[in-house]
Amino acid sequence: MLAPDLPGHGEGQSVAGLSMSDYAKSLVRLCEGLPEPPVLLGHSMGGLVTQLAARRVKARALVLLAPSPPWGVTGSSIEEAITAFGVHLADPFWGSSVRPTAT
Secondary structure (H helix, E strand, C coil), rough: CCCCCCCCCCCCCCCCCCCHHHHHHHHHHHHHHCCCCCCEECCHHHHHHHHHHHCCCCCCCEEEEECCCCCCCCCHHHHHHHHHHHHHHHHHHHCCCCCCCCC
């Protein structure tokens, strides 16, 4: 089993300037060097990256756990829309990094 780090996610690295496409290309390069088709598994943002990579890799299987939707895909319920609107009002998270807390 392999659990690769995405580009920019290693210690001392930065994700500045990297995109989901860059992450998918990295995963594709890893898969191309494997002796047999892999089972690709991704959760949340990794689910989106896995979907993008699966378009270019012959995978044995694809497992997605709560994958992030591609840009432009709207929520499927009113609750999702309200939550997204509330997040946008709470903080302009797209303009800065979010520092996690224990609470």
